[in-house]
Amino acid sequence: MLNITWFVLVAVIFVGYFFLEGFDYGVGMLLPFMGRTDHERRVVLTTIGPFWDGNEVWLIAAGGAIFAAFPDWYASMLSGFYLAIFLLLGGLILRGVSIEFRSRMEGLRWRRWWDTLFFIGSILPPLIWGVALANLVKGIPINAQGNYVGTLLQLLNPFALVGGLTVVAVFILHGAAFLMLRTTGELYERAKHVAFKVAPAVIGVFFIFILMMYYQTDVVRRLGLDPGPVPVLAWLSILGAGIFVRRGHDKWAFVSSGLAIVLGTASMFLAMFPDVMISSLNPRWSLTIYNASSNPYSLKVMTIMAVVMLPIIVAYQAWSYWIFRRRLTDNMKLEY
Amino acid sequence: MTSVGLARLQFGGTLLFHFLFVPLTIGLGILIAVLETFYVRTKSPAYKTAVKFWMKIYLVNFAVGVVTGIIQEFQFGTNWSEFSRYVGDIFGAPLAIEVLMAFFLESTFLGIWIFGWDYLSPRVHLLSIWLTSLASLVSAFWILTANSFMQEPVGYLVRNGRAEMVNFFALLGNPQLWLEFPHTVFGAMALSSFFMAAISAYHLLRHTHDDVFEPSYRLAVASAMIFSVLVFILGHEQAQHLIVAQPMKMAASEALWHTSPLHAPWTLIGWIDVARHSTPLVLQIPDMLSILAYNRLSGRVTGIMELNHLYQQKFGMGSYVPPVNPTFWSFRVMIFVGTSMMLIALYGGYLMWRRKRPRWFLVMMEWTLILPYMATTSGWLMTEVGRQPWIVFGLMLTAKANSPLVSIAELWTTVIAFGIVYLSVGVAVVYLFVHIIHAGPQSEQGQDVGDKPPAQLFVPTQERHAEGTGDPVIPDLS
Numbered sequence: 001m002l003n004i005t006w007f008v009l010v011a012v013i014f015v016g017y018f019f020l021e022g023f024d025y026g027v028g029m030l031l032p033f034m035g036r037t038d039h040e041r042r043v044v045l046t047t048i049g050p051f052w053d054g055n056e057v058w059l060i061a062a063g064g065a066i067f068a069a070f071p072d073w074y075a076s077m078l079s080g081f082y083l084a085i086f087l088l089l090g091g092l093i094l095r096g097v098s099i100e101f102r103s104r105m106e107g108l109r110w111r112r113w114w115d116t117l118f119f120i121g122s123i124l125p126p127l128i129w130g131v132a133l134a135n136l137v138k139g140i141p142i143n144a145q146g147n148y149v150g151t152l153l154q155l156l157n158p159f160a161l162v163g164g165l166t167v168v169a170v171f172i173l174h175g176a177a178f179l180m181l182r183t184t185g186e187l188y189e190r191a192k193h194v195a196f197k198v199a200p201a202v203i204g205v206f207f208i209f210i211l212m213m214y215y216q217t218d219v220v221r222r223l224g225l226d227p228g229p230v231p232v233l234a235w236l237s238i239l240g241a242g243i244f245v246r247r248g249h250d251k252w253a254f255v256s257s258g259l260a261i262v263l264g265t266a267s268m269f270l271a272m273f274p275d276v277m278i279s280s281l282n283p284r285w286s287l288t289i290y291n292a293s294s295n296p297y298s299l300k301v302m303t304i305m306a307v308v309m310l311p312i313i314v315a316y317q318a319w320s321y322w323i324f325r326r327r328l329t330d331n332m333k334l335e336y
Numbered sequence: 337m338t339s340v341g342l343a344r345l346q347f348g349g350t351l352l353f354h355f356l357f358v359p360l361t362i363g364l365g366i367l368i369a370v371l372e373t374f375y376v377r378t379k380s381p382a383y384k385t386a387v388k389f390w391m392k393i394y395l396v397n398f399a400v401g402v403v404t405g406i407i408q409e410f411q412f413g414t415n416w417s418e419f420s421r422y423v424g425d426i427f428g429a430p431l432a433i434e435v436l437m438a439f440f441l442e443s444t445f446l447g448i449w450i451f452g453w454d455y456l457s458p459r460v461h462l463l464s465i466w467l468t469s470l471a472s473l474v475s476a477f478w479i480l481t482a483n484s485f486m487q488e489p490v491g492y493l494v495r496n497g498r499a500e501m502v503n504f505f506a507l508l509g510n511p512q513l514w515l516e517f518p519h520t521v522f523g524a525m526a527l528s529s530f531f532m533a534a535i536s537a538y539h540l541l542r543h544t545h546d547d548v549f550e551p552s553y554r555l556a557v558a559s560a561m562i563f564s565v566l567v568f569i570l571g572h573e574q575a576q577h578l579i580v581a582q583p584m585k586m587a588a589s590e591a592l593w594h595t596s597p598l599h600a601p602w603t604l605i606g607w608i609d610v611a612r613h614s615t616p617l618v619l620q621i622p623d624m625l626s627i628l629a630y631n632r633l634s635g636r637v638t639g640i641m642e643l644n645h646l647y648q649q650k651f652g653m654g655s656y657v658p659p660v661n662p663t664f665w666s667f668r669v670m671i672f673v674g675t676s677m678m679l680i681a682l683y684g685g686y687l688m689w690r691r692k693r694p695r696w697f698l699v700m701m702e703w704t705l706i707l708p709y710m711a712t713t714s715g716w717l718m719t720e721v722g723r724q725p726w727i728v729f730g731l732m733l734t735a736k737a738n739s740p741l742v743s744i745a746e747l748w749t750t751v752i753a754f755g756i757v758y759l760s761v762g763v764a765v766v767y768l769f770v771h772i773i774h775a776g777p778q779s780e781q782g783q784d785v786g787d788k789p790p791a792q793l794f795v796p797t798q799e800r801h802a803e804g805t806g807d808p809v810i811p812d813l814s
Contacts, residue, residue, distance in 0.1 A: 050447035053402070057439045063409055064432035071424020078413025078420075079739035085414050086750045090757060093403040097761055100399035104392065104768050147417070147741040294425040298501040302429055309436040317440070320448050323455050335450055 002299040003289040006069035007276070009306055011269040013065055017058035018167075018261045021125070024052045026175015028095065028122025029168070031115060034179065034190055038111055042334045045099060045118075047182040049335055050324045052099070054317055056092070068302050072146055072292035073276040077132075080140065080148030080277075084128050084155065091124030103335075126167040131155060134163030134209075137271045138217045139278035144285050146277070146292075159216040166209040169202040170260060173241060177254040184327050192245070195253065199242035206238050206260070217271065230270060234263035342747040343415040343738040346754065348720065350407050352713055353758045357401035359712055362476060362521065363528025364394050365469035370555060372465055376458045382547040389548065389777035390532070395450065396768050400761055402443070407754075415747075419727055419737035423485075426492045426501035430481040438475035442468050476524070477517055484513040487723060488581050489731050499731060512581060515574040522567035523715065526677060527708035529560035533684070535773050537701035540693070548777050557688055560681040568678050571670075572628070579629050579637065582729060584647070585722035587640045588658045589667035590625065591615045594639040600625035605668065608661055613641060651730070658724040666717040673711040680704055 027034075027048050035041030048055075067074040078085050094117045102114035138159055141150040176198065179191035210231045241256035272278065276292055279285035293299065337345070368390050375383035409431060412420050420428075448456070449464040456464070485491075491506030492499040501507075536553035539545055578586040586592075591606060593613045602624030607617035626635040640657055647656040680700070687697060727734040 046451075050451040053447055054440065054444035056402075056406075057435060057443050060406060060409060060439055061432075061435045063413075064428070064435040067409075067412065067420065067424055068428030068432035071420050071428055074413045074424060074428070075417035075420035075739075078410055079415075079417035079742055082414055082739070082742050082746050083749065085410060086754070089407050089410060090753070092406055093757060093761070096399050096403035097764070100395055101764060101768060104396060105771060145740075146421075147739075149741065294428070295496075295500040297504075298425050298429060301501070301504045302432060305433050305436055309440075313436065313440045313444075317444050320444050323448060324451060 002296060002303060003293050004274075005303060006065070006293065006299060007269070007273065007289045010062065010065050010069065011266065013058060013062045014269070015262050015265045017055075017062055018129075018265050019258050020051070020055035020058055022171045022174045022258075022261050023178035024048045024055050024175075025122045025126050026171040026173070027179060028118055028175075029126075029172055030175050030179065030191075030194060031122070032119055033194065034187065035115075038108060040187060041111075041115060042103065043183065043187060043328050043332075044179065045102075046328055046332075046334050047179060049099075050320060054320065056096075059092075065302075065306075069294055069299060070276060070287075070289065070292045071294060073287055076142060076146040076148065076277050076287060076292075077136075080142060081132055081135075081155070082148075083152055084132060088125055088128045091121045091128070094118065094121030094124075096121075123168065126171045127164040130164035130167030131160040133167075133268050134160040136277065137213065137268055139280035139286075141281050142277060142279045142285060142287075143281065146285070146287055149281075159212050162205065162209050162212055166205050169198070169205050170238060170257065170264070172198055173202045173238070174254070174257040174261060177241065177245070177250070177257045180250045181254055182328055184329055192250075195245045199245055203235075203239050203242050206235050206264075210235050213267075213271070230263055231267040234260050234267055237263055337744075339742065339744060339747060340735050340738050342744065342751055343742075344734065346747070346751050347411055347415060349751075349755065349758065350404060350411060351720070352716065353762070354401065354404035354408055355712060355716055356709060356762075357397050357404065358476075359520075359524035359527040359708075360397045360531060361394070361401045362469070362472045362524040363526075364390060364397070364531065365465070365472055366525065367528055367532055367555060367559065368394060369462070369465045369469045371552065372462050374551070376462050383551065385545070385777045386548045386552050389772075390552070391450070392772050393535075393769060396765060396772070398446065400765055404758075415739055415742065416727075416737050417739040417742075419732065421498065422732055422737070423492075423499045423728055426499055426507070427482055427485060429501060429504070430478045430485075430507065434475050434478035434482075438471045438478060442471035442475060445471070473521060476521055480517045480520060481507055481510070481513055484510045484516055486728050487516070487719070488512040489728050492731075494731075499728075511577060515570060515577055519567060519570040519574055522563045522570055523708075523712055525563035526560060526567050526681075527712060529556045529563060529681075530677065530704055530708045532556035533560055534702050534705040537698040538773065539776060541695070541698050541702070544776050545778070554688060557681065557684045560677075561685040564674070564678040564681045568674055571674065575628055576630070582723065583638050584640065584643045584656060584658065585663070585719075586629075587638060587643055588660050588663040588722055589718055590637070591660055591664045592625075592637060592639045593641055595642050596625060596637045596639065598626075598634050598636055599623050600629070600635065600637050602628060606664075608664060610660055654725075656725060658722050663718055663722040666714040666721065669714040670711050670718060673707050673714070677704070677707050677711065680707075 027044060031041060031044055035044045063074070066077070098114035098118040098121060102111045102118070105111070132155075135155050135157075138157075140148060141154065143149050173195060176191050176195035180188060180195065183191060213231060237256050237260035241253050241260060244250075244253035244256055274289050275286045276289060277287035279287075294302075368387055371383055371390070372387045374380070375387060412427075412431075445464045445467040449461065449468055452461050452464060485507060488510055489499070490510050491501060491503040493502045494500075507513075532552055533556035536549040536556060539549040540553060575586065578589075590603060591608045592603075593615065599622065601620040601622045603615065604619040604621060606615045606619065608615050623633045625637055626633055629635055629637050640660070644656050648654065684697065684701070687693060723729055725733055725735065727737045
């Protein structure tokens with residue numbers, strides 16, 4: 001029971017991470033296209049300014065939760081995806097320092113340089129997470145000790161690459177929808193134009209990914225909880241987001257792209273359950289929520305902590321969004 | 337180099353780089369919170385200017401502390417998968433709790449603090465910086481709970497082929513934690529106080545903004561005085577605890593090859609011959625080691641060879657001797673530097689009490705900036721190198737803890753790539769610090785351009801014009 005609780009908690013934390021950092025990454029990927037002058041780029045960065053740091057903690061929380069509740073999963077996943085994880089961490093370094101450093105100097109060349117790094121740092125994490133999640137669902141060659149025995153190239157199979165593209169695409173749309181809620185005037189129009197243009201491509205690539213998921217993985221054959229219609233619902237949400245953008249329902253467009261992320265993440269976890277690392281070599285070597293977990297006492301301690309802390313965290317993060325709910329206008333004080 | 341060697345190089349490098357930034361985050365946050373409290377109480381604009389100036393340094397520093405901290409957490413899995421499998425059951429918990437209790441609070445309220453000047457009442461704004469600083473302390477507590485477990489494992493039982501948590505409260509009551517946590521926090525406060533004092537001294541010497549840096553300097557010297565003494569006392573307590581908990585680390589940090597005589601002398605400096613297990617050239621203070629260890633003139637301290645023999649009987653054949661030279665010298669650097677910091681701070685406090693501020697003292701203060709960084713770095717070196725060959729003392733050897741199937745090529749790739757990243761980020765930070773410090777509090781042009789109608793200021797032609805020469809300078813109107 002506790003094992004299932006923790007699997008659900010890890011999924012919930014990942015949902016929080018992808019939903020919140022999803023638009024942060026999207027805004028970062030759109031930065032070169034949205035902001036034509038330095039001032040505009042600063043406004044674009046300020047839309048996520050008060051939030052991005054708190055949003056990124058959801059990723060650290062996901063890491064911490066897996067470490068504490070499923071140490072074997074933590075060890076196998078991170079050492080197995082070794083170079084990919086370091087590339088992800090490199091992206092996070094670039095992002096974190098560039099947003100903070102860029103406006104501390106006046107030179108435009110300095111700022112351009114950090115903006116480019118911010119763009120790279122925003123595109124790497126979604127790409128890597130897409131590849132990683134697709135591989136997790138599909139299964140990777142891990143041996144009886146839970147160690148990855150494949151190569152880096154084996155992780156870059158077509159299904160995984162489509163997964164990477166899908167996450168990037170969805171986050172771009174999610175970021176554009178977020179910008180439509182936070183900006184006015186010229187920037188608002190530009191965000192809307194971007195959302196309008198990318199929506200068909202996002203819907204298309206998402207559809208291919210869902211299709212491949214049913215055919216490429218053995219989710220249907222395996223004994224686990226079948227994801228059933230959830231991936232389809234996720235796709236319908238992203239379709240809905242595209243339609244809402246066209247109809248001019250900005251808030252609903254953001255809700256829909258968010259819902260697509262929630263349901264997409266949920267379908268990945270449903271497809272894995274009750275495994276957490278699927279071995280493509282021998283099903284008996286797969287890590288499950290039972291053989292990879294901490295002992296019941298440890299899980300109990302962590303459950304109490306999580307049940308007490310998570311509602312408080314959600315409450316004060318929601319409050320911070322409430323404080324900065326006003327749209328950014330041109331004559332506002334900017335920090336970045 | 338072996339896989340373990342490379343994994344250690346990477347982990348140690350990340351840890352030391354990370355810890356260049358962490359103490360300033362902890363300490364400067366609290367000092368800024370105190371300054372903002374003064375501002376809210378007195379409404380004096382000089383305090384607000386001071387807060388806004390220190391905030392710029394704090395934010396640059398904070399960003400690097402955060403990103404290197406993320407790497408620190410994930411490295412347990414990437415490079416030390418066997419460690420994660422063996423102790424993750426008990427070791428993962430404090431890390432996860434750190435995120436839940438500290439990181440969310442810290443980063444959310446930092447965002448509120450940075451952007452909230454015009455959105456919140458002064459009191460709520462003040463609360464947000466206090467919560468951010470408090471969260472850094474909570475974060476230090478939990479990560480040091482995890483580190484203390486590596487120094488002195490408690491609350492576990494070895495079953496199912498791993499160390500499982502059986503008593504969470506034993507982790508919290510770890511005696512090592514209650515020495516290590518205050519020692520680290522006091523050290524962080526001392527470092528930040530010296531940092532603030534050094535930069536205030538720089539501006540006071542040039543009389544650029546005396547109204548802003550006068551209060552900062554006084555606060556910093558007072559706090560440096562308190563915390564450099566406290567960190568010294570806690571360091572002494574910690575050394576005494578080492579005699580009981582990790583005698584080998586103590587013996588290595590003293591290069592004490594054989595058990596000391598009843599009146600143990602303390603080696604001030606010495607030449608260590610590792611191959612012959614001797615320390616031929618030494619300068620010693622009689623009885624001092626007995627005083628350090630037991631607070632009295634007599635008392636034996638067990639030597640390296642005797643302890644090694646004991647451990648061989650207990651854990652099987654092998655060498656349980658840590659690298660003696662690094663442990664010995666990092667301990668010496670920490671003690672000498674820490675003592676000088678304490679003396680400088682006490683003298684600074686005395687001068688402040690006599691209402692004197694001689695020029696030579698301010699000049700010296702500028703140069704003391706390097707000292708606390710030497711002390712904290714050597715402190716971590718001593719504590720982590722001195723624990724070797726154990727990754728968890730008495731429970732797991734470092735050589736058996738790394739990821740078995742991560743190749744040497746992969747390790748070299750990440751060691752080199754991240755070495756370059758750390759160096760570049762380090763250079764950028766120093767460059768920015770120098771720029772921010774030199775520019776002083778009044779230069780907010782990078783920050784407040786939005787106060788002007790942007791349509792006139794930032795048209796593309798002007799953007800090209802401004803390239804390389806920097807944006808037009810706009811005085812701070814707020």
